Amino acid sequence: MAFEKPTLTGMQQKVAGLKDKFLALDKRQRLISVGVVLVLLLLLVRGCQFLNQNQTGKQGKQNIAVHVQDVQKRDLAKSISLVGQTVPKAQVDIAAKYQGRVMNVYAELGQKVAAGDLLIEEDTRDAAILVEQNQHAYQEAVANIQTNSAQLHANLSKYKADYDKAQRTYERYLHVFNAGGISKETLALARQAMEDAKGNYDAVANQFTDGEASSILAARETAAKAKATVEASKKQHSDLLLTSSIDGVVGYRNVEAGNMVSAGQKLLSIFDTSTMYVDYQVAEADLPVFKVGMPLTVNITSLGKDFQGDIIYISPQIDTSTMNYVLRVSLDNGNGLLKGGMFADAKLKDLVRRQVITVPKAAVVTKNGKLLTYVLHTDKNTVEQREVRTGANGDDAVEILDGLQLGEKVATTNLARLYDGAQVQALAAQAE
Numbered sequence: 001m002a003f004e005k006p007t008l009t010g011m012q013q014k015v016a017g018l019k020d021k022f023l024a025l026d027k028r029q030r031l032i033s034v035g036v037v038l039v040l041l042l043l044l045v046r047g048c049q050f051l052n053q054n055q056t057g058k059q060g061k062q063n064i065a066v067h068v069q070d071v072q073k074r075d076l077a078k079s080i081s082l083v084g085q086t087v088p089k090a091q092v093d094i095a096a097k098y099q100g101r102v103m104n105v106y107a108e109l110g111q112k113v114a115a116g117d118l119l120i121e122e123d124t125r126d127a128a129i130l131v132e133q134n135q136h137a138y139q140e141a142v143a144n145i146q147t148n149s150a151q152l153h154a155n156l157s158k159y160k161a162d163y164d165k166a167q168r169t170y171e172r173y174l175h176v177f178n179a180g181g182i183s184k185e186t187l188a189l190a191r192q193a194m195e196d197a198k199g200n201y202d203a204v205a206n207q208f209t210d211g212e213a214s215s216i217l218a219a220r221e222t223a224a225k226a227k228a229t230v231e232a233s234k235k236q237h238s239d240l241l242l243t244s245s246i247d248g249v250v251g252y253r254n255v256e257a258g259n260m261v262s263a264g265q266k267l268l269s270i271f272d273t274s275t276m277y278v279d280y281q282v283a284e285a286d287l288p289v290f291k292v293g294m295p296l297t298v299n300i301t302s303l304g305k306d307f308q309g310d311i312i313y314i315s316p317q318i319d320t321s322t323m324n325y326v327l328r329v330s331l332d333n334g335n336g337l338l339k340g341g342m343f344a345d346a347k348l349k350d351l352v353r354r355q356v357i358t359v360p361k362a363a364v365v366t367k368n369g370k371l372l373t374y375v376l377h378t379d380k381n382t383v384e385q386r387e388v389r390t391g392a393n394g395d396d397a398v399e400i401l402d403g404l405q406l407g408e409k410v411a412t413t414n415l416a417r418l419y420d421g422a423q424v425q426a427l428a429a430q431a432e
Contacts, residue, residue, distance in 0.1 A: 009312075061373040063425040064418065066130035066383070066411040068376050069360055071404045076394040080289060082280040082346040086300070086331070086338055089275040092246050094119060094182035094268035096261040097239040107268055109253050113244045119268055120242040120255060127237035134230040149216050152204065159201035192390045202354040248272040271340070276331045278309070278344045281324040289350045290314060296329050358397040363410040364390065374418045376409040376426055383411055386421035 052186040104121040107113060173190040176182050252269035261267065278298060282290065294311045313328040329346070331338060363373050371390055374383040388403030404410070409426070410420060418424070 009424075018417070022196065028116055060137050063423045064414055065382065065414045065427060066374075066415075066418070067427045068377075068409040069363065069412050071359055071400065071408045071410060073355050074397070075351055075384050075405060076356055076358055076397060076399055078352045078394050080286050080348045080350055082327075082348075084278040084280045084344050084346075086276045086278055086340055086342045086344055088248075088271045088273045088340050089277060090246055090248070090272040091251075092244070092248070092270045092272075093252075093266050094242050094244070094270065095264055095266045096122065096242070097118075097263060098122070098236065099262050100240065100260070102257055102259045104256055105253075105255055105257050107250045107253065109250055111250045112248070112252060113270060114247050115244055117240040117244045118241055119244055122240040122242070122261070124237055124240045127233065127240055131233045132231065134226065134233045136347060138223065138230050141219065141226040145216060145219040145223055148219050149213075152207065152213050152215060156201075156204045156208075159197070159204050163194070163197040163201040165173060166194040170194040183427070185280055225256045240407055242267070242310055244270050246270055246272050247274075273333055273336070273338065273340070274341070276333045276338045278329045278331065278346075280329065280346065281319075281424070282314075282321055282327045283324055284318065286350070287314070287325050290295035290327055296346055296348070297312070298329060298331060299345045299347075300338065301345060303337060303342070305337075307338070351380075352392045352394055353399055356391070357400045357404065357406060359400055359410050360397050360412050361393070361396060362412045362415075364376045364388065364398055365415045373404065374415060374422075375404070376411060376424065378426070381424055381426065383418055383420075383422050383424055 052393045082296075100122040102120060103123050105119070106117075106121070113119065136244075170187075170190040170193070173182060177184070177187045191414040207215060209217075248270040250268060253267070255261065255267040290311055292311055292314055296311055297308050298307050298309050299305070300307060309329040311327060311330040312330045313326075315326040318325055324329050359373065365372050370387050373386050373388050375386050376383055386403055389401045391399035391401045393399075411424065
């Protein structure tokens with residue numbers, strides 16, 4: 001069965017006919033046709049632009065609706081908001097000082113402990129043996145002092161007696177020699193014996209300085225060194241018994257009896273939460289508002305409750321990484337409600353200036369590097385563009401140092417559309 005070719009609509013037929021005629025034209029004729037179409041399109045665009053400009057001009061002559069507000073004198077206030085987190089007053093980490101095996105653990109998570117409580121006991125048997133060995137070494141050193149001292153004094157006494165005896169013998173032989181009773185050789189032997197005895201005596205006597213012999217001093221130093229070794233071994237023994245240095249609560253535990261631990265390994269953490277701190281970052285411009293000892297109300301977001309605190313610290317140096325100062329607030333936590341890491345907000349209203357000329361911040365706009373306001377002339381319903389000089393900033397107002405007078409009215413809305421001499425429709429001031 002054969003199908004008939006569908007017929008074209010009237011519009012399609014016209015388009016097809018134009019297409020056929022266009023294709024039938026030579027290259028030159030085609031270029032002329034395209035040029036004519038482009039010219040028509042350009043004329044159409046310029047006509048639309050002209051109509052749009054006329055419409056804009058008409059709109060520009062319409063009154064611009066603006067809210068206005070009086071230039072007035074009032075107190076300029078600024079709100080300061082601080083955000084921080086609670087941290088415990090103290091956190092002490094309990095770590096093993098020496099490698100060894102844990103024998104007993106006496107602390108559980110959440111358990112309250114007091115300063116001095118034994119928390120972990122490592123194997124102390126080797127340390128106890130070392131203490132005993134060093135104790136014996138010290139006792140031996142002390143005994144050596146006594147033995148050496150007694151021996152030295154005995155030798156000193158003996159050599160002194162031998163020297164005195166030899167000296168008397170020589171003196172007697174000298175007297176006899178002078179009388180011709182003994183030979184010169186016999187006298188010389190007596191003299192030599194006296195000198196030998198003196199040499200023995202001097203060798204011992206010269207060991208004494210300020211009444212004490214150097215060998216005894218050396219023995220005392222040896223004993224002192226042995227005593228220090230005893231104390232060090234006792235300290236090592238004591239360090240195997242890990243105790244708490246503060247009152248607090250066990251907030252971290254990573255040890256069990258029987259574990260082998262290494263030196264420096266963190267085993268427990270004790271937190272003192274009786275007082276909580278909140279550290280805030282404060283900008284330099286806001287810093288003069290705060291003083292050490294000043295009370296501050298802190299809101300804990302998660303608890304939905306306010307806590308009364310006191311400022312206990314303000315950093316003396318700015319933090320160069322944040323360009324802020326650190327302010328620390330202390331909160332009493334006797335009831336235990338506060339936990340570490342809770343978000344804590346604080347807000348403070350500061351009186352920046354008292355009774356100064358102000359306008360709303362929305363009334364001042366920056367154009368070409370100048371601060372401008374638009375002053376309303378009620379008799380003409382027009383605005384005057386006027387440059388101003390501003391001072392301190394408040395939450396919603398700015399101090400005017402120059403350029404405006406009390407009682408004048410300034411526009412606070414639609415400033416982007418305003419220009420000097422613009423016709424306006426003044427509306428009442430917007431509610432704050």
